[in-house]
Amino acid sequence: MKALVWHGKEDIRCDTVTDPEIQDPRDAIIKVTSCAICGSDLHLFHNFIPGMLPGDIMGHETMGEVVEVGSGVDGKLKKGDRIVVPFTIICGECDQCKRGNFSVCETTNRKRHLADKVFGHTTAGLFGYTHLTGGYPGGQAEYLRVPYADATHIKVPPGIPDEQLLFLSDIFPTGWQAAVQCDIEPTDTVAIWGCGPVGQMAIRSAILLGANQVIAIDCLPERLSMAEAGGATTINFETESVVERLNDLTDGRGPEKCIDCVGMESHVMASLPDTLLDRAKQMVMAESDRPHVLREMIYVCRPGGIISVPGVYSGLSDMLPMGAFMNKGLTMRTGQTHVNRWTDDLLRRIEEGEIDPSFVITHTVPLEQGPEMYQVFRDKRDSCVKVVLRP
Amino acid sequence: MFHFSNIVRTKGDPKIVEGGPSLKRPEDQLARALGWFSIGLGVVEFFAPRRVTETLGMEGHETMVRAFGVREILAGIMSLSVDKNAGLWARVGGDGLDAAALLSGLTADNPKKGNIALALLMVGGIAMLDYRAAQDTRPRRPPREARRKLYPNRSGFPKGIESVRTAARQIAAPADNEVKQGDERRVP
Numbered sequence: 001m002k003a004l005v006w007h008g009k010e011d012i013r014c015d016t017v018t019d020p021e022i023q024d025p026r027d028a029i030i031k032v033t034s035c036a037i038c039g040s041d042l043h044l045f046h047n048f049i050p051g052m053l054p055g056d057i058m059g060h061e062t063m064g065e066v067v068e069v070g071s072g073v074d075g076k077l078k079k080g081d082r083i084v085v086p087f088t089i090i091c092g093e094c095d096q097c098k099r100g101n102f103s104v105c106e107t108t109n110r111k112r113h114l115a116d117k118v119f120g121h122t123t124a125g126l127f128g129y130t131h132l133t134g135g136y137p138g139g140q141a142e143y144l145r146v147p148y149a150d151a152t153h154i155k156v157p158p159g160i161p162d163e164q165l166l167f168l169s170d171i172f173p174t175g176w177q178a179a180v181q182c183d184i185e186p187t188d189t190v191a192i193w194g195c196g197p198v199g200q201m202a203i204r205s206a207i208l209l210g211a212n213q214v215i216a217i218d219c220l221p222e223r224l225s226m227a228e229a230g231g232a233t234t235i236n237f238e239t240e241s242v243v244e245r246l247n248d249l250t251d252g253r254g255p256e257k258c259i260d261c262v263g264m265e266s267h268v269m270a271s272l273p274d275t276l277l278d279r280a281k282q283m284v285m286a287e288s289d290r291p292h293v294l295r296e297m298i299y300v301c302r303p304g305g306i307i308s309v310p311g312v313y314s315g316l317s318d319m320l321p322m323g324a325f326m327n328k329g330l331t332m333r334t335g336q337t338h339v340n341r342w343t344d345d346l347l348r349r350i351e352e353g354e355i356d357p358s359f360v361i362t363h364t365v366p367l368e369q370g371p372e373m374y375q376v377f378r379d380k381r382d383s384c385v386k387v388v389l390r391p
Numbered sequence: 392m393f394h395f396s397n398i399v400r401t402k403g404d405p406k407i408v409e410g411g412p413s414l415k416r417p418e419d420q421l422a423r424a425l426g427w428f429s430i431g432l433g434v435v436e437f438f439a440p441r442r443v444t445e446t447l448g449m450e451g452h453e454t455m456v457r458a459f460g461v462r463e464i465l466a467g468i469m470s471l472s473v474d475k476n477a478g479l480w481a482r483v484g485g486d487g488l489d490a491a492a493l494l495s496g497l498t499a500d501n502p503k504k505g506n507i508a509l510a511l512l513m514v515g516g517i518a519m520l521d522y523r524a525a526q527d528t529r530p531r532r533p534p535r536e537a538r539r540k541l542y543p544n545r546s547g548f549p550k551g552i553e554s555v556r557t558a559a560r561q562i563a564a565p566a567d568n569e570v571k572q573g574d575e576r577r578v579p
Contacts, residue, residue: 005407010473013413017405046473053396055407110401137404145403186563204547210559225541231552283472284465354555359547362540371414379532383540 002391003141004370006056009047012371017057020137020145025072028149030064030083034162035139037061037370037387038087038170039196040263040312042378044130048264048288049314051114051130060087060127061169062139063162069149076150084154084168085139085146086339089125092151103336108148109134123336140370142391154343157351163358163388164350167201171386172357173342175201175261178310179209180342181333182257189213191246191255191300192232193293195223197386198310199261200360203230208355211257215249217242219267222383226360238269243300254302263311264289274319281318288315298325309334360386367391418527422479425524426470428517429482433463447510448503449496459489479525486518 005015020029038061043049063084066077077083090097091107108125109115114132115122125147128138136147146152156165175198182190190206192199195218206214207230216227219238228234235245246255268275274292281287297307298321307330325332349355362385365373373387397406436443437460440453462485469478490511497507533539548555 001405003405005411007410007413010419011413011415013411015407015411016409017407020405021403023401023403048473053399055396055400057405135401135404141405186560200547207548207552207555208559210556210563220539222539222541225543226545229543229546230548231546231556279474283469283474283478285468353549354558355547356549357547359542359545362542371411375414375531379530381531381533383542385542 001142002367003057003137004059004367004389006044006052006058007054010045010375012045012058012374014368014371017141020143022068022070023145024147025070026148026150027070028066028073028077028146028153029068030062030085030144030146031067032062032064032139032142032144032391034064034166035059035062035141035367035389035391036166036169036171037140037373037377037389039198040129041374043264043312043314045374045378046265048282049130049132049312051132051135053131053135056128056130056135057137057139057141058128059138059140060129061166061171062127062144063156063166063169064144066149067143073150077153077155082156082158083146084156084165084343085127085144086152086154086168086173086343087127087129087170088152088336088339089127089134089136089147090151090340091148097151100338100341102338102340108152111135126336140367140389142367151340154340154347156347160350161358163361163364164356165347166388167197167357167360168339168343168346168350170337170339171197171360172201172346173339174198174310174337175203176205176342176346177335177337178202178259178261178308179205179211181308182206182259182306184209184211184257186210187212188257189215189250189255190257190259191215191217191297192227192259192261193217193297194261194263194311195220195227195234196261197360199223199259200226200230200385201357202259202261202310203227203232204355206257206259207231208349213249215246215255220380222362223385226385230359237267242296246300250302254300254305256302256305258297258301258305258307260293260297260307260309260311262293264291264313264317266290266292278318287318289313289317291317291320295319295321298328298330301328301330303328303330305330307332310337361388363387365389416527418524419475421520421524422470422475422528425482425517425521426467426475426478429463429467429470431467433460433465433467436460436463446503447493447496447507448501449507452492452496455492459485459492462488476525476528476530479521479528482521483518483525486514486521489514490518 089108094106105124112122125134216232278290440456466481
């Protein structure tokens with residue numbers, strides 16, 4: 001089969017690989033009908049997250065049709081079922097899964113000895129996302145083996161196009177969880193850094209959850225226009241001061257809730273010296289993350305407020321203003337997304353026409369064009385916001 | 392490389408049968424080669440500065456050579472990073488410093504001036520490659536003033552934003568009332 005394969009930094013190729021096989025009774029194989037390139041795939045593209053090996057298949061936003069099931073799937077899936085595959089692999093049986101903390105499932109990371117060493121404790125296995133999280137082949141391919149398939153799936157009905165459902169795999173629940181973690185109240189201002197795909201979903205989620213005001217921060221006109229279309233007031237950080245504007249828009253109080261949809265590769269600008277220093281340190285491997293957004297959020301958030309971090313950080317961040325964080329009594333909530341905790345509700349909202357996540361798609365191309373689209377997406381060429389691949 | 396990584400791959404996981412084309416350009420390969428060359432040269436300069444100064448007849452400048460070694464290593468690491476362009480321009484600047492330092496040693500009484508002339512020739516050649524690679528690896532991001540598509544009609548709310556906001560307000564209203572009633576009960 002064809003698959004997008006990681007060969008090294010900035011080197012993803014469309015290779016021919018062997019087909020996946022059932023390895024465990026709880027496995028299923030799906031024929032992929034749609035998959036997408038996620039912003040966090042770019043961290044792997046840039047080799048900023050350790051643990052990728054040449055030959056690893058990329059992709060963790062995938063849906064398709066079940067073509068084979070293992071004997072232990074227990075009738076929960078059958079051939080022909082249409083499923084969206086959550087990016088977190090879950091067993092559904094461990095203590096964390098029972099608590100709904102699916103992204104920290106204690107069972108599914110088959111290389112947990114690595115995660116135990118790096119993170120202190122293992123997290124869930126993830127598709128196409130380094131050997132720290134299991135080294136599972138990803139879904140940017142024609143076929144995908146879904147481990148623990150009896151639990152790791154979202155069954156979706158026929159009649160709704162792939163484009164509306166695909167993002168249940170990651171970015172929609174990720175943006176949703178980011179907003180839910182904020183405990184949004186009707187008087188709240190929610191500020192969202194980054195108007196990429198997760199940022200766009202977080203904006204819509206904050207609106208759905210009843211925020212009084214949503215403010216979106218980015219520098220790309222196409223993304224800001226999309227944010228505005230979703231109901232946000234926008235700030236272009238290249239032309240205006242984020243802190244001043246946020247204070248203006250909140251009568252000097254600062255936003256009650258702040259969401260970081262940027263993560264470890266924040267924009268580098270000469271007018272923001274900390275970003276230059278972070279970049280230099282990242283280049284010589286003296287720091288793994290560029291946490292400018294975290295610093296700015298801590299500085300500007302209203303005392304007693306909540307900071308929600310769905311953006312990906314991989315390792316060590318320097319110079320976080322912990323004094324301000326502590327003295328302002330802020331709360332930080334973060335984590336990979338507990339996808340299955342939210343998807344029943346989100347699927348219902350899609351079915352009822354409350355939201356249509358396909359608004360974010362700007363490019364749909366065959367799988368073979370994937371390597372090129374990684375570059376287009378990374379370079380923000382052609383006003384690219386979200387790429388869907390069709391195997 | 393994937394042949395080696397296939398050794399640790401779990402049995403049954405897909406393995407590469409036939410590799411597809413790489414989008415790496417020749418200038419990317421050149422940047423990589425220059426990056427490793429820079430690190431190699433830097434290591435020599437840092438750990439064996441006396442060998443370098445003796446070869447060039449510039450004894451007494453070991454500290455400068457060692458500093459140049461650190462500069463070469465940093466520029467090399469930058470050239471191998473995602474921001475290779477910055478690393479390559481740093482190398483171009485470094486080539487200028489190298490040339491200036493070599494010229495300062497090109498005096499009539501230096502018995503090794505032939506070696507310095509040779510080193511200058513090499514620095515010139517490498518500088519041309521550095522400059523070429525720096526030019527060719529400029530970021531391909533569109534300029535800020537480039538015309539871009541905008542998406543003003545992509546709300547994502549098929550029933551409109553106002554409908555969503557109204558629904559959210561309706562859900563919030565009973566919850567507010569419950570809180571108020573609870574607060575009243577707590578008032579002494």
